[in-house]
Amino acid sequence: MSSDNKIITAELAGVTKIFSRSGNDVVALNNVTFKTVTGEMVLLLGPSGSGKTTLLTLLAGLQQPTLGDVFIFGKRVQDYRQAELQKIRASRMGFIFQTFCLLDSLRVIDNVTLVMKFAGILPGKAKENAVDCLERFGVGHLKNEFPGKLSQGEKQRVAVARAIAGGASLILADEPTGSLPTEQGMAIIEFLHKSVKSDGISVTIASHDERISKYADRIVHLRDGILS
Ligand SMILES: Nc1ncnc2c1ncn2[C@@H]1O[C@H](COP(=O)(O)OP(=O)(O)O)[C@@H](O)[C@H]1O
Numbered sequence: 001m002s003s004d005n006k007i008i009t010a011e012l013a014g015v016t017k018i019f020s021r022s023g024n025d026v027v028a029l030n031n032v033t034f035k036t037v038t039g040e041m042v043l044l045l046g047p048s049g050s051g052k053t054t055l056l057t058l059l060a061g062l063q064q065p066t067l068g069d070v071f072i073f074g075k076r077v078q079d080y081r082q083a084e085l086q087k088i089r090a091s092r093m094g095f096i097f098q099t100f101c102l103l104d105s106l107r108v109i110d111n112v113t114l115v116m117k118f119a120g121i122l123p124g125k126a127k128e129n130a131v132d133c134l135e136r137f138g139v140g141h142l143k144n145e146f147p148g149k150l151s152q153g154e155k156q157r158v159a160v161a162r163a164i165a166g167g168a169s170l171i172l173a174d175e176p177t178g179s180l181p182t183e184q185g186m187a188i189i190e191f192l193h194k195s196v197k198s199d200g201i202s203v204t205i206a207s208h209d210e211r212i213s214k215y216a217d218r219i220v221h222l223r224d225g226i227l228s
């Protein structure tokens with residue numbers, strides 16, 4: 001994808017998010033402006049409690065800002081109907097979590113095809129996409145195993161395949177290397193970075209892990225809810 005047809009997949013414009021806890025206000029994000037575009041991997045670097053997860057959930061439209069606007073694929077979050085947003089989440093967004101969140105009762109292949117079914121992709125096509133992606137991430141031979149039989153590194157590869165197999169262009173990863181040894185963690189980031197370039201997807205990685213920095217196209221810092 002050339003630089004001039006980059007698409008803004010999600011955007012926060014002057015977003016403040018305040019939670020109330022035991023009668024006190026907690027300012028999780030303070031006037032944050034951020035955008036994520038196709039063909040770019042952004043690292044959102046910040047210590048625990050700095051607001052990283054809150055920022056990702058706002059980009060996913062999973063919660064509403066207290067102040068400011070959130071745009072997902074060019075449209076204000078409030079202007080989506082709930083069902084429409086759910087459909088977009090299934091078909092155009094991919095999520096990668098620290099704990100992988102694979103379903104232990106489903107084989108690897110079915111973990112990867114599940115969300116594609118919600119997105120309305122036909123079963124044959126979903127399976128084809130899943131196998132392609134699992135092979136790309138070096139875990140194609142494990143497709144009929146249950147997640148409980150996989151190593152942490154293999155599980156993470158499956159989780160990344162699941163996030164991108166359905167053709168999502170807005171990928172959000174929350175501490176994706178947190179439960180992996182350095183080498184495996186960095187291999188996953190390298191794989192993701194290749195997909196950013198070859199498939200023109202947008203990836204936002206929230207982490208406190210500075211080792212990811214060298215793979216990022218852009219690094220932003222979050223501290224006490226303030227982005228810089
Ligand atoms: N649902 C919530 N209710 C109250 N406070 C919250 C909630 N979610 C997050 N917070 C607070 O907001 C701040 C940022 O949290 P979070 O976004 O989870 O940070 P990070 O992911 O960087 O660790 C923290 O002080 C956290 O305790």
Ligand SMILES: [Mg+2]
Nearest residue numbers: 052053054174
């Ligand atoms: Mg977090």
